[in-house]
Amino acid sequence: MSAPNGRGRERDNNGAVTFAVPSPSSAVPAPTRLGDLAATFGLAVADGSGPDWAEVGVRGVRADNREIADGDLFAAHTGGRVHGARYAGAAVSAGAAAVLTDPAGARLLAGTGPLGVPVLVAPDVPALLGELAATVYGRPAEALGTFAVTGTNGKTTTVFMLDHALRALGRRTGLIGTVEVRVGGRAVPATLTTPQPADLQALLAQMVAEDVDDLVMEVSSHALALGRVNPVVFDVAGFTNLTQDHLDFHATLEEYFEAKADLFTPARSHRGVVLVDDEWGWRLAERSATARPGAVVSLSATGAHEADWRVHEVTADASGTAFTLTHRDGRTLRTRTALPGGFNLANAALAAAMVLESGVGAAELEDALAAAGGLSPRVPGRMEQLAERPRVIVDFAHNPGALAQALAALRPTTAGRLVLVFGATGSRDRTKRPEMARLAVEGADVVVVTDDDPHDEPPEQIRAEVLAAARGHVPDTTVVEIASRAEAIRTVVLEAGEDDTVLVAGRGHETVQEIAGVDHHLDDREEVRAALALRAGGLN
Numbered sequence: 110m111s112a113p114n115g116r117g118r119e120r121d122n123n124g125a126v127t128f129a130v131p132s133p134s135s136a137v138p139a140p141t142r143l144g145d146l147a148a149t150f151g152l153a154v155a156d157g158s159g160p161d162w163a164e165v166g167v168r169g170v171r172a173d174n175r176e177i178a179d180g181d182l183f184a185a186h187t188g189g190r191v192h193g194a195r196y197a198g199a200a201v202s203a204g205a206a207a208v209l210t211d212p213a214g215a216r217l218l219a220g221t222g223p224l225g226v227p228v229l230v231a232p233d234v235p236a237l238l239g240e241l242a243a244t245v246y247g248r249p250a251e252a253l254g255t256f257a258v259t260g261t262n263g264k265t266t267t268v269f270m271l272d273h274a275l276r277a278l279g280r281r282t283g284l285i286g287t288v289e290v291r292v293g294g295r296a297v298p299a300t301l302t303t304p305q306p307a308d309l310q311a312l313l314a315q316m317v318a319e320d321v322d323d324l325v326m327e328v329s330s331h332a333l334a335l336g337r338v339n340p341v342v343f344d345v346a347g348f349t350n351l352t353q354d355h356l357d358f359h360a361t362l363e364e365y366f367e368a369k370a371d372l373f374t375p376a377r378s379h380r381g382v383v384l385v386d387d388e389w390g391w392r393l394a395e396r397s398a399t400a401r402p403g404a405v406v407s408l409s410a411t412g413a414h415e416a417d418w419r420v421h422e423v424t425a426d427a428s429g430t431a432f433t434l435t436h437r438d439g440r441t442l443r444t445r446t447a448l449p450g451g452f453n454l455a456n457a458a459l460a461a462a463m464v465l466e467s468g469v470g471a472a473e474l475e476d477a478l479a480a481a482g483g484l485s486p487r488v489p490g491r492m493e494q495l496a497e498r499p500r501v502i503v504d505f506a507h508n509p510g511a512l513a514q515a516l517a518a519l520r521p522t523t524a525g526r527l528v529l530v531f532g533a534t535g536s537r538d539r540t541k542r543p544e545m546a547r548l549a550v551e552g553a554d555v556v557v558v559t560d561d562d563p564h565d566e567p568p569e570q571i572r573a574e575v576l577a578a579a580r581g582h583v584p585d586t587t588v589v590e591i592a593s594r595a596e597a598i599r600t601v602v603l604e605a606g607e608d609d610t611v612l613v614a615g616r617g618h619e620t621v622q623e624i625a626g627v628d629h630h631l632d633d634r635e636e637v638r639a640a641l642a643l644r645a646g647g648l649n
């Protein structure tokens with residue numbers, strides 16, 4: 110996995126989400142008086158801010174100087190790498206009307222001469238940033254239908270399915286997630302799964318200005334722990350599952366779970382749907398049923414009768430899976446998804462249940478989905494099939510839970526060998542490596558260990574760890590090492606038999622591979638297509 114989606118090394122372009130095209134004038138909010146902001150949020154005013162500081166108006170809030178537009182407030186807070194106050198001068202040159210910083214930032218600014226704009230000071234800027242930005246942008250979330258999905262795996266897919274369902278109902282949607290940020294029909298690649306607080310509010314304001322009806326977004330555990338979605342209270346929140354990931358950020362799996370569980374508290378959502386096909390889901394649903402009876406409902410995609418919503422009458426054929434979703438109160442809907450694997454059935458059921466919990470009638474949704482071909486959006490780099498014989502699939506599975514599911518989904522429909530190309534990410538959660546190696550040799554017939562994003566770690570060291578675990582676990586599985594990912598892909602595609610399935614796992618839609626601080630263009634889908642062309646040429 111590469112850095113642009115937030116799992117990598119920090120880099121200069123890893124800031125806010127911006128649309129390449131300018132916002133329409135209707136997106137420009139009426140200015141908010143600094144005096145009002147200072148009174149509401151208890152902000153102090155730094156010396157040298159001028160007698161009329163309170164009358165200065167701000168139109169937006171950004172925490173990155175590269176995103177500043179005329180009249181914005183620049184929120185300069187401390188980060189893991191640098192203090193944002195270092196960029197205050199650049200922000201003012203770009204049009205910032207005022208600066209909000211913390212005491213450390215104020216000291217930094219005091220040493221650099223007058224900025225020429227008022228400087229406000231708060232002890233903890235990130236803690237109030239979401240609420241402050243929401244105030245400046247006119248609390249845009251309240252003008253939108255809002256759907257949020259969290260969980261280790263399936264967020265992107267479920268959000269694309271939600272988007273698909275809502276559009277089938279004739280709604281205009283905005284989407285925020287790992288792959289892209291979309292407002293109406295316009296999309297740009299995402300930098301983080303969940304944007305920073307001020308960027309999020311700016312995006313929501315843009316959605317309101319462009320008459321979007323509903324927001325669908327992924328909410329990462331990082332975002333919840335760091336308060337990035339404050340103060341949005343989502344109409345409907347959804348939970349997919351929890352398996353090991355991100356233990357470089359959260360100290361324990363328990364802490365990771367608690368971060369996600371926060372989305373289902375009244376401060377963050379009005380209603381919730383929790384998939385209870387893993388133990389974490391049951392825990393969350395049981396806890397919520399006690400704390401908020403009726404507000405958070407359970408869903409079982411495996412048909413568990415204890416759940417409020419359950420999936421049953423599942424029928425699978427070459428074109429996908431059809432299923433019935435029924436609530437214990439009698440509401441019922443039948444639909445289908447063309448996306449492969451039991452986990453995509455779960456994602457589809459979650460998306461449908463979330464729309465139903467938002468108040469849409471079951472018959473209305475069933476008809477809309479029937480007309481739209483079911484819950485079958487194209488999700489970039491998620492079980493994306495690029496060839497049929499041999500079947501070649503690019504998937505984003507980059508943690509043990511996802512890898513296990515992806516292999517399990519492909520095994521029953523593979524007549525020949527199941528060939529896996531994968532590698533582990535460097536400089537991040539090393540405990541995933543032996544587990545992923547074990548699942549690889551257990552689930553595939555041939556495993557090609559290659560590079561993912563080594564980041565700052567020697568790639569050969571990462572591969573050696575994966576190889577040792579793989580060979581130690583199932584000594585007779587064919588395990589091959591090919592350092593270059595492009596070469597690994599080319600080799601397996603050229604050598605695959607017509608009945609084989611090739612799964613290229615780990616990077617999905619990503620297009621940048623980072624090795625020792627240097628970004629290299631690498632798109633698994635492009636490499637697969639090039640190898641398929643070579644194969645077709647060779648076979649002619």
Ligand SMILES: CC(=O)N[C@H]1[C@@H](OP(=O)(O)OP(=O)(O)OC[C@H]2O[C@@H](n3ccc(=O)[nH]c3=O)[C@H](O)[C@@H]2O)O[C@H](CO)[C@@H](O)[C@@H]1O[C@H](C)C(=O)N[C@@H](C)C(=O)N[C@H](CCC(=O)O)C(=O)O
Pocket residue numbers: 114115116117118119120121123124125172173174175186187188189190191192193194196300301302303304305329330331332335358
């Ligand atoms: C831990 C974390 O969330 N870090 C994010 C944070 O970095 P940071 O606090 O270190 O910020 P910094 O680089 O020191 O900069 C400090 C301040 O100066 C500003 N600045 C910085 C440079 C500049 O030229 N101009 C400028 O104004 C920055 O905008 C920031 O406000 O703010 C940066 C700017 O927004 C983010 O790029 C960075 O995400 C890093 C890259 C990251 O790896 N985040 C991951 C952990 C993450 O958030 N992942 C989740 C989960 C994904 C998943 O589910 O798989 C996500 O939601 O994406």
Ligand SMILES: Nc1ncnc2c1ncn2[C@@H]1O[C@H](COP(=O)(O)OP(=O)(O)OP(=O)(O)O)[C@@H](O)[C@H]1O
Pocket residue numbers: 260261262263264265266267287302327349350452453455456490491492504505506507510511512514515617
């Ligand atoms: N419900 C699910 N359960 C388990 N694995 C899943 C599920 N849905 C998708 N996957 C697997 O996880 C991978 C990532 O899926 P997706 O991008 O939808 O999840 P995500 O939560 O957005 O991931 P990330 O946070 O890492 O971006 C897929 O490529 C697939 O292999």
